[in-house]
Amino acid sequence: MELGVVGKPNVGKSTFYRAATLAQAEVASFPFTTIKPNLGVGYVSSPCPCAKFDLKCSPRNSLCRRGLRFTPVKIVDVAGIVPGAHRGRGLGNQFLDDLRQAHVLIHVIDVSGKTDENGEPTKNHDPLRDASFLSEEIDLWFAAIIKRNLDKIRNKVRQKTGSLAALLSEQLSGLGVSEDSVKASLKKLGVEGACDLTDQQIRKFASLIRSENKPIIVAANKIDLDEGNFKRLKQDVDAVAVCAEAELALREANQANLIEYVPGTSHFKLLDGLSDKQKEALDFVEKEVLDKHQSTGVQKILNKAVFQLLGYVTVYPVENEHKLCDSSGAVLPDSYLMPPNSTVLDLAYKIHTSIGENFGGAIDVASKKKVGKDHTLSEGDVIKIISAK
Ligand SMILES: Nc1nc2c(ncn2[C@@H]2O[C@H](COP(=O)(O)OP(=O)(O)O)[C@@H](O)[C@H]2O)c(=O)[nH]1
Ligand SMILES: [Mg+2]
Incomplete structure (x- = not known):
């Protein structure tokens, strides 16, 4: 299971990634939290049966904290993407390479509106515009890949040396797309027996394939700086309020034995040894993030991606x-x-x-x-x- 963290530059992807992959303790089967520079191990949490069966568990491939079982998943910090990337703007190919293996994408946006569409600092960008650009951009990538060898595919289908579904899935196999998924999408479009696709059909097909193979969930990050955008965003999109910076601070403080904190929860306990400055920072996290949004949103979005979007x-x-x-x-x-x-x-x-x-x-x-x-x-x-x- 792999989750991709995607979005424009400077929205907080790496902060989210660092927070999500900062291990609470190392798990035997994943001895290193970082596999590659931008690929690490995070966890999704769900109620551990130890509570229901009234037993003390001894996890081996996972962790249990206060009755919550944390099961490892891979997380990849994907290179930033800007509108127009499918036409070769910005770090396009790196982006596509990074998200090949991902089962689900966490689209991080800066909900405060202080990052413009290219990831530069600004005052008044409308983050609602960001929520839609990413799926369009990835859909266009998929369409471009399909078009790349369409002449060859067309000839093979005409000469009956291969079926459209098999040839298309071969074309998309590097993106983790199965033949079954290709067949289902061709059927939905009513073109399963065709030997050719129009431009418009390719766009629709690319969109279907993308949403099935790389569904997207929106992380409305920098919620601590939000002045009302999240409320507007929620009317259109099932986004989760996130403060990646707060989660990173809480996990680091927990790791340093300065607080007791279980990711995803709404409280932490202060331990000894905190400086006044650290206390002040944690006080801010409690008042501005946890009290207002019940959690920092990082664990919530990982769980939602795996259990709700992917089922x-x-x-x-x-x-x-x-x-x-x-x-x-x-x-x-x-x-x-x-x-x-x-x-x-x-x-x-x-x-x-x-x-x-x-x-x-x-x-x-x-x-x-x-x-x-x-x-x-x-x-x-x-x-x-x-x-x-
Ligand atoms: N206020 C606030 N700043 C954040 C948050 N998350 C990240 N940042 C800041 O946003 C900037 C860009 O973060 P980074 O993770 O490097 O973004 P990336 O380019 O998308 O990987 C950094 O200065 C972070 O400290 C957050 O939740 N709240
Ligand atoms: Mg980054």
Whole structure:
């Protein structure tokens, strides 16, 4: 699972990225928080079943803090993009390379309106204009990629040496687009049997493919400087109020043992050793961000991207359905993020190919019922996979 942080220059992408990837503690399977300079590990959070089952858990691939399970996801700090980038303005190719693997895009905008459309400081830019430019820009990128080899594709379809869907998905495979998704979009447009597409059909097709493969959620950042834009923005767009700088400050203070703070929550506890200046800064965060918006919005938007936009669920495989532990006694050791409509068989394969191949049923631990391979997983499921051997 990879999330891309995208937007104009100077809106706070890197601050958001740094805040989101500042680990609370290192997790065994992700020993380094930074994989590449702009690719790091962050977490999405959901209620840990340890509370429901009244157990003390011992997470291995994830973290549990105050009953919230934090499951790792990759986050990429994408190069800045400005309107017109698909025509070669600005860092276009770097941008596209960075977002290839992303499943979902977090579009950071400066809701205060103090960054103009090219990312330069200004006084009165309307951030509502930014909310729409990015999807248009990426849609145009997708359209340009499709057009690049359209002559070849057209000939192959005419000579019946390939289907339109297969050839188009080949063209888009570098962007993580599957043939199924291409087929579904061609069908929606009513052109699945065609051997050619008009310019307008390509635009529409690109848009459908983009919204399915790289859905976008808007982070209205610098909410601490907002003077009413967020309220207007919310009328059009399902945006989340964010103060990336506050989240970064809270996580850094937590890491330095100056406060106790669980990402996504609305409170923190002051510990000893804070200077007056630090106290003042934290007081500002509490009054201007947490009290007004219930959180800094960073954790909220990561969770919303993965659980709402993508519809993923968190599931917990265990080997012992009575003690909810693995063979070494670790309770609820692992959490897995699974795409919507995943089955227990999908989970078995995700754990290990051999577990999938030897699948002999599963137990839904909460209901204590045996379930078959097609049983669909729900958020928070604790599952024991039974081996046929
Ligand atoms: N007031 C305020 N400033 C912020 C916030 N997030 C980032 N900034 C500032 O915005 C500027 C640009 O941030 P940066 O993360 O480098 O932006 P990027 O170019 O989009 O990666 C820096 O001066 C940050 O300190 C925020 O939530 N509130
Ligand atoms: Mg940056």
